[in-house]
Structures are given as structure tokens and as C-alpha cells.
Amino acid sequence: MGCQHHDPYHKRTAGGADSFTVAMPRLSFGRGVLDELGARAAWRGITRAALFTDPNLLGGPLVARATQSLKEAAIDFAIFSDIRVEPDDDSVMRGADFLSEGGFDGLVSVGGGSVIDTAKGAAVIAAHGGNIVDYFAPPAGGGRGVPGPVLDHIACPTTAGTGSECTSISVIRINALDCKFVVASPWLLPVDALVDPSCLDSLPTNALASTGFDLCCHALECWTARAYVHHARVEDPRARQFIQGSNPFSDLAAQEAMQIVDRYLVRGVNDSNDHEARDKLMWGASLAGIAFGNSGTHLPHAMSYGITHLMKDITTPGYSIPSPFVPHGISVIVNAPAIFRFTASGAPERHLEGAAFLGADDKGATPDDAGEVLANRLVDLMRATDMPNGLAALGFSADQVGELTTSSLRQGRAIANAPRESNAVDMENMYNAAMSYW
Ligand SMILES: [Fe+2]
Numbered sequence: 425m426g427c428q429h430h431d432p433y434h435k436r437t438a439g440g441a442d443s444f445t446v447a448m449p450r451l452s453f454g455r456g457v458l459d460e461l462g463a464r465a466a467w468r469g470i471t472r473a474a475l476f477t478d479p480n481l482l483g484g485p486l487v488a489r490a491t492q493s494l495k496e497a498a499i500d501f502a503i504f505s506d507i508r509v510e511p512d513d514d515s516v517m518r519g520a521d522f523l524s525e526g527g528f529d530g531l532v533s534v535g536g537g538s539v540i541d542t543a544k545g546a547a548v549i550a551a552h553g554g555n556i557v558d559y560f561a562p563p564a565g566g567g568r569g570v571p572g573p574v575l576d577h578i579a580c581p582t583t584a585g586t587g588s589e590c591t592s593i594s595v596i597r598i599n600a601l602d603c604k605f606v607v608a609s610p611w612l613l614p615v616d617a618l619v620d621p622s623c624l625d626s627l628p629t630n631a632l633a634s635t636g637f638d639l640c641c642h643a644l645e646c647w648t649a650r651a652y653v654h655h656a657r658v659e660d661p662r663a664r665q666f667i668q669g670s671n672p673f674s675d676l677a678a679q680e681a682m683q684i685v686d687r688y689l690v691r692g693v694n695d696s697n698d699h700e701a702r703d704k705l706m707w708g709a710s711l712a713g714i715a716f717g718n719s720g721t722h723l724p725h726a727m728s729y730g731i732t733h734l735m736k737d738i739t740t741p742g743y744s745i746p747s748p749f750v751p752h753g754i755s756v757i758v759n760a761p762a763i764f765r766f767t768a769s770g771a772p773e774r775h776l777e778g779a780a781f782l783g784a785d786d787k788g789a790t791p792d793d794a795g796e797v798l799a800n801r802l803v804d805l806m807r808a809t810d811m812p813n814g815l816a817a818l819g820f821s822a823d824q825v826g827e828l829t830t831s832s833l834r835q836g837r838a839i840a841n842a843p844r845e846s847n848a849v850d851m852e853n854m855y856n857a858a859m860s861y862w
Contacts (some may be wrong), residue, residue, distance in 0.1 A: 426571045427729065428597025430447065430748075431464070432671065433455045433651050433670065433773075433774060434652070434653050434670070434671065435653065436653040436686065437653065437654060437749075439656065439657060440578065440653040440654050440655065440656070440657060441652050441653055441656065441657045441658065441669075442653070442657060444652045444664075444668050444669075444671040444673070444718070444820065445661070445668070445697030445718070446673045446718050447592055447610060447613055447665050447717065447718060448590055448613075448714050448717065448718075449579070449589065449590060449613055449614045449615055449617045449619045449857075450477060450616050450617070451589075451590065451616075451619060451678070451710065451714075452464075452579075452589055452616070452617070452618050452619065453619045453620075453621075453706075453707060453710065454619075454620065454621070455620060455621055455622045455703070455841045456473055456620065456622065457618045457619065457620045457798060458486065458489050458490060458534075458580055458618055458620040458622070458623065459489055459492075459493050459620075460493065460618060460660065461490050461493040461494060461497075461532065461578065461590050461618060462477040462493035462494045462495070462496050462499055462757040463493070464501060464578055464616050464618065465494065465499055465530055465532065465578060465649035466497040466498075466825050467498050467499060467600040468530060468576050468578070468615065468616070469529070469530075469531055470499060470535070470576065471499060471500065471529055471530075472499070472500040472502075472526075472527060472528050472529055472530070473499055473501040473528060473529075473532045474501070474502060474503065474504060474523055474526055474528040474530070474531050474532070474827045475491065475502070475503045475504070475521065475529065475532045475533075475534065475537070476478040476503075476504050476505075476507065476509045476519065476531070476532070476533045476534070476539050476540075476542060476543040477490075477495070477503065477504075477505050477507070477533070477535050477539055477774075478505060478508075478535050478536075478538065478539050478544070479505050479506075479507070480821070481502070481505075481534060481535055481539075481582065481593060482580050483656075484626075485626070485823040486580075486582055486623055487503075487534055487535055488618065489536045490532065490580060491503075494532075499530075499533070500854050501836075502522075502526055502528075503517055503524075504516050504518075504522045504546075506519075506521070506766075507535070507538060507539055507542045508538070508746075509536075509749065510537045510538060510597055510599040510604070510732065510749070510752070510828070511541055511542040511545075511597065512594055512596065512598070513545075513555070513557055513596055513598050513599055513600075513711070514596070514599060515542055515558045515598075516542055516545035516546050516549065516596055517555065517556060518546075518551065519542050519543065519545070519546030520545075520546040520547075520548075520549035520550045521548065521577065522546070523546055523549075523550035524549075527575075528575060529575070529744060530575060530576050530577075530578070530618055531547055531574075531575040531576065531577040531578070532578045532579075532580065533544055533575075533577065533578075533579050533580060533614075534580045534598045535580075535581075535582055535751070536581065536582055536583040536585075536586060536635070536747070537581075537583070537586025537587075537588040537595070538762065539768060540586070540589055540614075541576060541586075541588055541594040541595050541596060542579065542594075543579070543653050544574075544588075544593075544594040544607075544614075545594045545596050545607060546578065547574035547575045547577060547612075548570050548574055548594075548609070548611070548612065550574070550575065551572070551574040551575065552570060552571055552572070552574075554568065554845070555801065556596060557598055558860045559607045559609075560598070560605045560606070560607055560852045561606075561837070563834075564598060564601060564603070564605045564834065565598075565702075566679065567607065568688075569609065570607075570609035570611045570612065573611055574612070576615045576619065577614040577615060577616075577618050577619075578614060578615065578616040578801040579614040579616070579618070580617075580618045580619075580620065580623075580710070581617070581619060581623070581706075581710075582623040582627070583623075583624070583627060583631065583632075583635045583709075584621075584624055584627075584632065584635050584638075584639060584702070584705040584706040584708070584709040584754055585634070585635025585636060585639045585709050585752075586635065586638060586664060586709070586713065586752070587639065587642055587709050587710060587712050587713015587714070587716065588713065589613075589614055589617035589618075589619065589666050589710065589713065589716065590614075590617055590713035590714045591608075591613070591666070591713055591714075591716065591717035592608060592609060592610050592611070592612045592613040592666055592717060593606050593607065593612060593666060593717070594606070594608075597732075599611075599742055600802065602733055603729060603732075603831060604729050604733075604745065605713065605735045605834075608665065608666050608667075610667070610737060611861070612719075612801045617710065619706060619707070619710050619778070620706075621699075621702060621706035621707070622761075623706075624703075624705070624706055625699070625704040626853065627702075627757075628696075629693055629694070629696055630751075630810075631755070631812065632692055632693050633704065633724060633809045634751035634752065634753035634754050635694045635709065635753050635761075636685065636693060636705055636710075636753065636809070637689075637753040637754065637756060637757035637806075637809075638687045638752055638756055638757075639681060639685065639708055639753075640681075640682070640685045640689065640711035640712075640754035640757065640782070640802075640803060641724045641725065641753075641756045641757060641760055642669070642678075642681070642713065642715065642716040643668060643679075643681035643682045643685065643708070643711070643712040643715060643716075643799075644678070644682060644724075644760075644764075644778050644782070645716065645720075645721040645722050645723075645724055645725060645796075646671035646675075646677075646678040646712070646715040646716050646719040646721070647668060647670065647672045647674075647675065647678040647720070647777070647778045647781070648670070648678070648722070648764070648767060648774045648775060648778055648842075648843050649669050649670040649674075649719050649720060649722050649769055649841050649842070649843065650669045650722075650840075650841050650843050651670050651671070651840065652668045652669035652670060652671040652719070653669075654669065655669045661732060665683070665720070665837070666717055666718065666719075666720060667719070667720030667837050667838065667841050668718065668719060668720065668785065668840060669719055670719050670774075671718065671719060672712075673715075673718060673817050674718050675705075675715075675717035676715075677711040677712065677714045677715035678711075678712065678715040678719075678783050679781055680708070680711055681708040681709075681711040681712040681715060681752070682778060682781035682782050683781050684704050684705065684707065684708030684711070685705075685782060686717050686782050686783030687701075687704070687782065687783075688702075688704040688705050688708070689701075689705065689805060689809065690805065690808045690809060691703075692705045693809045693810075694809070696789075696809075698832065699800055700781065707812075712825075719841075720768075720837070720838060720841045721838055721841070722760075722790045722838050722839070722842035722843075722844045723763045723766075723767060723838070723839060723846065724757070724759055724760045724843040724858050725756055725765065725835075725838055725840040725852065726761050726832050726835035726839045726842075727755040727759045727781075727828070727832045727854065727855070728752065728755035728758075728759065728832075728833055729831065729834075730828035730829065730830075730831040730832035731750055731755040731758070731759075731815075731820070731828065731834055732750060732752075732755055733808070733828075733831040734820070734824060734827055734828060734831060735749070735750045735755075735818075750818060754811065754812060754818070757806060757811060758811070758815060758818060758858060759804070759815070759854065759855065759858040760799075760802055760803045761798075761799035761800075761803050761806075761858070761861055762799070762855075762857035762858035763853045763854050763858075764795055764798045764799050764802065765795040765796065765799045765857065766795070766796075766844065766846070766853070766854050767795070767842055767843050767844045767859075768794040768795030768796075768798065768849065769795070769822070769844060770842070770843035770844025770845075771843035772791030772794040772842075773791065773793075773794070774794075775794035775795060775797075775798050776791055776794040776797060776798070777790060777795065778792070778798055779797045779798035780802050782798070782801050782802070783801065784797050784798065784801035785797075786801065791821075803861045803862060805862070807862065811862050813861055813862055814859050814860035814861050815852070815855065815858050815859050816859045816860050817862075819859065820859070822825070822859065825852050825855040826852065827857055828855050829848050829851045829852050829855060830848075833848060836839075
């Protein structure tokens with residue numbers, strides 16, 4: 425691998441991986457591509473599509489455009505919208521029943537990450553049976569692999585953050601365990617992603633802020649993830665995980681996504697008419713999705729799961745969704761400055777470069793300053809977009825740090841993808857440091 429000679433971060437060590445895989449859907453980007461849905465589906469040979477969306481989008485202009493396009497292509501369809509934000513195993517199983525009973529030969533999702541992830545999970549059960557919990561990694565799930573193809577899935581994102589249209593993972597809440605887990609398989613990857621930035625024109629400012637920080641953290645976590653050459657070599661290519669660590673391809677996409685965050689996040693959030701900024705953020709979200717779909721995230725995402733587990737009495741101002749609810753992007757960014765202060769010593773140059781991509785003033789900074797420079801830039805972005813000032817602002821208190829840690833420690837694979845090892849005490853220290861920033 426010639427690139428390794430010029431890239432010390434990806435210099436292989438004994439026993440480490442010597443190859444990586446890049447997976448992504450056929451991606452179409454631009455204003456108006458949602459209207460290509462029918463033609464795309466017809467080209468795939470789909471004659472009857474299941475259209476997954478959520479109750480908030482049902483009856484709105486985006487679903488109307490999608491269904492109009494299907495009608496123009498003479499594709500029969502039926503709609504499933506019984507999907508909650510932060511989708512759970514119950515909604516996945518209801519979606520699977522809908523697919524199994526409907527005689528469909530294709531699947532379309534129109535919505536944010538919750539809709540796309542529900543569609544992915546439902547497609548697995550409809551094709552291969554069982555319960556979605558069977559497919560989560562142990563100890564939460566049964567560790568069952570997805571054995572083969574599922575319905576062709578065309579994903580049409582309506583937010584700019586999750587990047588789920590570009591990944592082979594689905595994040596689902598298991599109600600019995602009251603916690604979110606990941607199902608991952610190459611078979612979950614949508615065949616087409618139609619990324620139409622006009623979908624953001626009506627997205628509320630606070631939703632764009634939350635999803636924008638999700639995109640920011642996807643890119644930054646990919647960039648700072650443990651290098652793929654420091655993950656164990658996989659002999660069977662079918663066993664290669666999407667969490668394969670930072671690699672030259674994920675680096676490319678992550679760099680560009682971080683620069684988009686620097687230039688356009690504050691603009692796009694603070695001015696809903698700034699279409700240039702919002703269009704760029706939509707592109708950045710797909711890029712960051714492609715990046716983390718081929719490298720994996722690490723501690724900011726792992727530690728966000730503790731928040732969504734314990735958010736019982738927490739509400740987030742500005743959202744019409746009933747309690748408990750902390751938007752995913754907020755649950756990720758709120759710990760991030762404290763986390764990157766901790767992880768910086770594991771890959772100081774990477775943290776400093778990440779800070780520079782995000783627009784930090786790094787003049788005169790040395791690698792020893794990397795964590796501080798990066799954390800300060802993230803805090804600046806949070807303040808400029810009216811994010812909550814740390815865990816305390818979300819209603820958490822110091823006496824919950826132990827519980828947050830116990831919950832997040834279950835995300836072992838993502839934790840192991842961080843550039844610095846951490847134990848329970850480290851994680852408690854990070855949660856404590858994330859209580860407030862300014
Ligand atoms: Fe995320």
C-alpha cells in the first residue's frame with residue numbers, strides 16, 4: 425500500500441490489518457433528485473414499493489413529491505408511517521410485518537435517520553425472520569449474522585446529519601434493555617441514496633443544529649479513529665467490520681465534511697434562508713456518512729448512548745416530541761469537547777489537524793495543545809448555535825455519572841475504535857468534565 429509510506433498515521437504494525445473495504449450506495453445529489461425516485465425504482469425493476477416515512481412527514485410536501493414520482497413511473501406503493509423518533513425494536517417489528525404482508529419487491533425510505541434505520545431493520549426481518557434483537561451483537565443480542573440480501577432499498581434523507589443513507593448500519597433502541605444498539609451488515613446498505621438538499625428548506629433551525637453536530641462528530645471521530653492498520657487483520661473478508669478504523673478513504677471524506685462544518689454550520693443554523701449553507705451541509709452529511717460507514721465512530725457516539733439510556737425526565741426545548749427526548753446530535757456533541765481533551769494524547773497531530781479543518785485558530789499550537797485547541801473550537805461552534813452548555817444543561821447531575829458510564833461501557837466496539845484506551849474511571853472523568861463548558 426504505497427500511501428502508507430507518506431502517511432505515518434496509517435503505517436502498519438505487525439499483525440495489523442493490511443487492507444480495507446469501501447462500501448457506499450449509488451448516490452445522487454442535488455436539488456430535485458427526490459423527483460427521480462420513480463425512475464430510479466423502475467430502473468431497479470421495482471413494481472410495488474413499501475414507502476417508509478414518519479408521522480410528521482406524512483401528508484407533507486416531501487412524501488407528496490416521492491409518491492408523485494412513483495405514480496409517474498407507474499410503480500404501485502403502500503405507506504408505512506408507524507415509526508417513532510429514536511426507533512425501537514417494536515417499530516422495526518411492525519415494519520417487518522408490513523413488508524411481509526404487502527407483496528413488495530422494493531423498499532423506499534423518506535425521512536431522517538429514524539425512518540431509514542427502521543426500514544433497514546424491517547427489511548432484515550422480512551427477508552430472514554426472527555426478531556431484530558437476534559441480530560444485535562452479544563451480550564445485548566443474539567449475535568446472528570444477516571445471512572443474505574434484503575429488499576432493494578432506496579433511501580431519501582430529509583435531514584442533514586445521520587448519513588444513514590450511506591451506511592450499512594441501523595441504530596435501534598431495544599425497549600427491554602432501554603438502550604440503543606447497532607445492527608451492522610453489508611446487506612443493510614441501501615442500493616440508491618437520493619440526497620436532495622431542497623428537503624432541508626423546511627427543516628427547523630434546531631433540528632438542523634442537532635443533525636449538523638451529528639455530522640460534525642461523524643467526521644471528527646472518523647478522522648481521529650484508531651488507524652485501520654492498528655486493528656487486527658481479518659482473514660475472512662466477509663468478516664471485515666464496518667468499524668475498520670480510519671483509512672485513506674474515510675480520511676478524504678471526513679476532511680471535506682469538517683471543512684463544510686467550519687464554513688456552513690453556523691450560517692445554515694442561524695439563517696433558514698441560507699440555501700447555499702444548507703445545501704453544503706446536506707452534502708457534508710452524506711460525506712461524513714460515507715466516512716463513518718467505512719471507519720466507525722468512537723467515544724462521542726459510544727458515550728451518547730448513556731445519555732439516551734438515562735434521559736428519562738429530560739426534555740429538549742424547541743422540540744415538539746414528548747419526553748424523554750434528547751436529539752441524537754445533541755447527545756453526541758454535548759460530551760465531545762471533554763472527550764477530545766482526553767483522546768488527544770493518543771493521536772495529537774490528528775486532533776490538531778481536525779481542529780484546523782474545523783476552523784480553529786491553531787497558530788503557534790503544538791501537538792501538546794491539540795486537545796485544548798480542538799475542544800475550544802467545538803465549544804465555540806456550540807455557543808454560536810445555541811447548543812446546551814453540557815450535561816448539566818440537559819438536566820443531568822454528577823450523581824448520575826456512574827450510571828451513564830455503566831450504560832456506555834456496553835458499546836465496546838466503538839470504544840475500542842478510539843485513538844486512546846479508556847476504562848470506567850476515564851469515562852467517569854469525561855462525563856464529569858462534560859457537565860458544563862462555559
Ligand atoms: Fe450519529
